[in-house]
Amino acid sequence: MNWLIFQYTLPRDHKSRVTLWRRIKKLGAISPIQGTHILPDTPDCLEGFQWLLQTVKEDGGDTLLVHSDRLQGFSDEDLKQLFHQEMRGDYLKLQDELKNPPADLDFRRLLKRFQDLQSRDHFNSPEGQKTARLLQKLREQHNPRVQLPLKKKADFQGRTWRTRPGIFVDRIASAWFIRTFLDPHAVIHYSDESREGEITFDLLDADFTHVADLCTFEVLVHSFEETSPEMLKLAEIIHALDVEEAGVTPPEAEGLKAIFNGYIAQGLPDHDRAEQGGQVLSALLAHFKAQMAGLEVLQ
Template sequence: MKRAEEKTKKDAAWLLFFYSVPARPVSSRVKIWRRLAKAGAIQLKGAVYVLPYSERHYEFLQWLISEITAMKGDGAFVKARGLEGIKDSEIIELFNRQRERDYKGIEKRLVEIERQFNNIKKGGTAKKGKRLTELLSRIIKEFDGLRKIDFFSARAGRTLEAKIRGMKAEAKNLTGYTGKRAVSAVALVLRQAKDYQGRTWATRKRPYVDRMASAWLIKRFIDRDASFKFIDEEEIGHLNRDAAAFDIRGGEFTHQGDLCTFEALLKAFCIKDKGLKKIAEIVHELDMKDSKYTSNEAMGIEGIIIGITKTAKDDANALEKGMAIFEMLYASKT
């Protein structure tokens, strides 16, 4: 943790997010609050939220503003280095305190499960053991989610991780639980692949999960002769008529409702494939961060993609490497 904090103090950059939505319906405000909390944002002062700067967080806030606009609200965010009136170390401490509180809540629930595991050893039923293992599985998924947003490695997280390893070992002979939810139905204009051959497909610069996956899907299942172009959002109105824009505000193929661009493309072109459905859940989880799906593979895929963004020579090279990852992932699913 000390090393992470020292690095942040030296070259810290923050994203400050401001928004307002209509008072009704209340669910809109709750939805945005949950999205921010899921991403690991903390409330700094009043209606100001803060996240450590990263390309992933920058992209997340861009899409969040799009959602807020659809709710007839307003939102904006800025990148800042060094905030007046508060030290970077103090901001880090705020993040760590929030994560400590989150971990403490999980620890309390684990203590109760541990107590009941001990009761089972004294003669409890297998049925009760299965129920407890299902509960432990859900708590572990919650913990894994917290680790993703524990940006400065709070001490309680490391302690809790060791405790969880021990409890998993105790429960290794009990059956766990996994479950997935279906993708929500969203009305989309249907397209035919034959009308999109040999196109230039434009998307935002600095490709990440959804754009890499979508580009692979386009090249693999929609337009084998596709070429890709990277633009700024304000350039979308200057594209040639035969260009198709994806995963960019105002683009022909982009987020729709609670669907990420990859899912929207699948629906628009009526592509049905079991392997692609599994990939869609992973992409959705990493891109939308709404807890709709849970995949054990997601964290590993994201780690590889982060490595790609750090080592790629340019956007085209990053996209090419990312597409290769999804080709291999698809091969593993079919």
């Protein structure tokens, strides 16, 4: 595995010393040796260290930034465990709040704290996974979702589906789900004209559509029990874009929305939006799966 190693010195008693320490901590770096800060070698981490490098030089200090595939005395697993330890204390503090929520619970504030921790949890630490489960449990307790009747995939093979034309976030994701997880040969019409024997989605009184606070994509995900952690994370993004609730949105949401808006700007027909959008969603799902498995997903 490849690593970034960052070292710096500042003039004695320089006022920016504490600020730099805080920024290094915010990046999620570990310091197994005093004065040596380490991150996985990814584009985001490299950019973070480069900003620090520039800041130190502007403050009259000296820096060293090295790319390395090994650190003498530390295996890759040793370093990953140090990253887990680095995150443990902050996750435990958040877990205490999740286990004993205040009467005036602000769930979005807790979610934002968790997302901030996730952004520097480079190897999906065990305490991070535990915190995610506690957060989901608390969300369900304070915002119980309707119980959807479960469906059998075998009953939806060789069927024709229909939704309204001009597909965007929820319908693009729903079409991708149907073709990827239900029936790769499904025929999907994007039309206002009904057909006998069709299955409808994201229409008024459709077979699959919004239920309570769930968007159509979420209804499909839960109805067919495709509820892996990576799928639920993707569903959270689709929900945030489709329902557009005020508050915290996943960091990937705006980028996905920009891509889908680009399809409209290009004048793509619905079947092309579904095909190209599906490729993006498949890539996102694969990324989340690798990320949650603690794999190195960026080179």
